[in-house]
Amino acid sequence: MEQVDLFLLNSDEITRVQTRLHLWYKQNCRLLPWREVSDPYLIWISEVILQQTRVDQALDYYQKFVTQFPTVVHLASADENSVLKCWQGLGYYSRARNLHASAKIIATHFNGNFPKTYAEIRQLKGVGDYTAAAICSFAYNLPYAVLDGNVYRFLSRYFALETPIDTTSGRYEFSHLADLLLDKENPALHNQAMMEMGAVQCVVKNPKCELCPLKDSCKARKYELVDFYPVKSKKIKTRNRYFYYFLIKYKESIFLRQRSEADVWRKLYEFPLFEADFSISSEEVVQHESVQKFLKNGFLLKRISNVKKHVLSHQHIYAQCFYVEIDEVNAYLLDNYECVGFNDVENYPISRLVEIFMNEYLEM
Numbered sequence: 001m002e003q004v005d006l007f008l009l010n011s012d013e014i015t016r017v018q019t020r021l022h023l024w025y026k027q028n029c030r031l032l033p034w035r036e037v038s039d040p041y042l043i044w045i046s047e048v049i050l051q052q053t054r055v056d057q058a059l060d061y062y063q064k065f066v067t068q069f070p071t072v073v074h075l076a077s078a079d080e081n082s083v084l085k086c087w088q089g090l091g092y093y094s095r096a097r098n099l100h101a102s103a104k105i106i107a108t109h110f111n112g113n114f115p116k117t118y119a120e121i122r123q124l125k126g127v128g129d130y131t132a133a134a135i136c137s138f139a140y141n142l143p144y145a146v147l148d149g150n151v152y153r154f155l156s157r158y159f160a161l162e163t164p165i166d167t168t169s170g171r172y173e174f175s176h177l178a179d180l181l182l183d184k185e186n187p188a189l190h191n192q193a194m195m196e197m198g199a200v201q202c203v204v205k206n207p208k209c210e211l212c213p214l215k216d217s218c219k220a221r222k223y224e225l226v227d228f229y230p231v232k233s234k235k236i237k238t239r240n241r242y243f244y245y246f247l248i249k250y251k252e253s254i255f256l257r258q259r260s261e262a263d264v265w266r267k268l269y270e271f272p273l274f275e276a277d278f279s280i281s282s283e284e285v286v287q288h289e290s291v292q293k294f295l296k297n298g299f300l301l302k303r304i305s306n307v308k309k310h311v312l313s314h315q316h317i318y319a320q321c322f323y324v325e326i327d328e329v330n331a332y333l334l335d336n337y338e339c340v341g342f343n344d345v346e347n348y349p350i351s352r353l354v355e356i357f358m359n360e361y362l363e364m
């Protein structure tokens, strides 16, 4: 199959793609609140929320977040638990921690004013090439081309590019192509159009190519190889993990600890947990020496939940919760966990999984 020579893309073709794309965008774009603003802080928040999150879910979180923290100064002066609480249920909590840390940097080093150059914005925690380009173009109309999953997919299909997108050469090639195509007079409009194209027209499964404004010149369509693109070099390995939680009721309280390890849900709170590398029986779980540390003074097992599968990008967590009651607290529990009254649990940021088990308990 013929391969496009990126260096030979002529200006007529570039202009034709830009014109059709921009017109299509103006006629088809979704109205989203972060597209109505040019405040870099609001754009930054929306871009970070949109990473790994569907737009319909992002809408609610965006409104909630910017209502609670309307400016970068509000975010910088908030305590971390309230930021994580606002993020609760959205997943990938490092995003919230990085937003908070970066807001503090902006408050301290930029006097509370959002930085204005690509280099300064790229230095913020959790801000990669894509997010820096998005903020620079959408807020300041600076000529930086965005390259997210949607843009990769659209470009790889339109030009039938076989270079795997998850390789260094792939990233270089696609980045070069996105730069070549960028309308430097209208970078904000152009970037929005490229991303929207991948998000609503050139979608992962069954794109409606007959409705595409670029169908006549799309190479993947011409060769009937739309499903073949984008090419990836490797499959992501998925790790299975088995979590056995213990919701331990003592009088009108339960026990929580903050996760501190470099792992999922860092800084969120959870019940006492025993993790295994493989699925084991309930009897084995209860007898395990790690579990006996917090149950050693005796307990009453009220119920065991069904196994819940929680899917993260590189891991599948199979989780079960043991609902138990104790009459006596042992030193291990007191040393390693916070004893939290039922009415106070809602003040602690917790993962979606722990929230499900907590709600299940309240309905028992």
Ligand code: SF4
Pocket: 154, 157, 158, 201, 202, 203, 207, 208, 209, 212, 213, 214, 215, 218, 219, 220, 221, 226
């Ligand atoms: S014709 Fe189909 S595959 Fe090609 S860019 Fe349009 S939607 Fe994507």
